[in-house]
Amino acid sequence: MTDALWPLRTERLEIRPAAAADLGAIWEYRRLPEVNRWLGPAPATRxxxxxxxxxxxxxxxxxxxxxQQDGAVIGDLMLRIGDAWAQRxxxxxxxxxxxxxGWTLAPEHxxxxxxTEAVRGVIDLCFGALGLRRVLRRQRAVLAHDGTPRDAARGAQPQDGAASLRRVDGRHELRPARGGVAGLRLTP
Structure with a gap:
């Protein structure tokens, strides 16, 4: 990804590559038990x-x-670009x-x-400027105010598995890729 793509601005947010200096702010919410219990690697110390x-x-x-309004760090996304499966x-x-x-938000945000706003912005970047053909979703800790996990793209409980996101008829369509993720359509 080139520096020309960043920062990505949505209506209320700014998204940019993280730097070493940002780790303290990220640690503040990723260290919380209600967040790190939903993450793969969840280090116990700073x-x-x-x-x-x-x-x-x-x-x-x-x-x-x-x-954008105050520069507060409210979460992070993981965007890993790689090769799709293909025949030889x-x-x-x-x-x-x-x-x-994948994405993680601080519970208070x-x-x-x-x-939803951040994910839609990055999806648009993927299918637009980056010219990608598929985006796989990995749900990270996105918690509702009551502490239960929520699917940012839908407000529903996340399910195990992954989903493949493709552009279909001008819309983004989320389809199950491996194991039990319900279908979802995101209209940009």
Missing amino acids: EAFDELYLDPERLATTLLITR EVIEQAKGTEAEL TGQGYA
């Missing part, structure tokens, strides 16, 4: 967190979500055409449409 997130590969896939004859055409997308 030192372990920094060691994990300072890895150049991980840092390069982490995007920071801030509110067309494998070169599949290189760099797929992305995996849920229930306000921020996750």
Whole structure:
């Protein structure tokens, strides 16, 4: 991803690649038990967190979500671009055409449409400027005010599995990719 794409601005948010200096703000919500219980790697100390997130590969896939009005860090996204599966004859055409997308919000910033807004902005970037053909969704901790996990794209309980997002008739369509994720249509 080139620097020319950033920051990505939506109606209320600014999204940009995370830097080492942002890790303190990210740690503040990722350390919370109600958040890190839904994450894969959930380091118990700030030192372990920094060691994990300072890895150049991980840092390069982490995007920071801030509110435009005050610059407050409200969450982060993971955008990992890679090669799609393809038959041997067309494998070169599949290189760099797929992305995996995940997100995490601080609990106090849920229930306000921020996750949906951020995800839609990044999806538009993927299918637009990045020219990708598929986006796979990985649900991260997005909590409702009552502490229950919510699917940012729909407001429903997240389910295990992944989903494949493709552009269909001018809309984004989310289809099950592996195991039990309900279908979903996002209209840009």
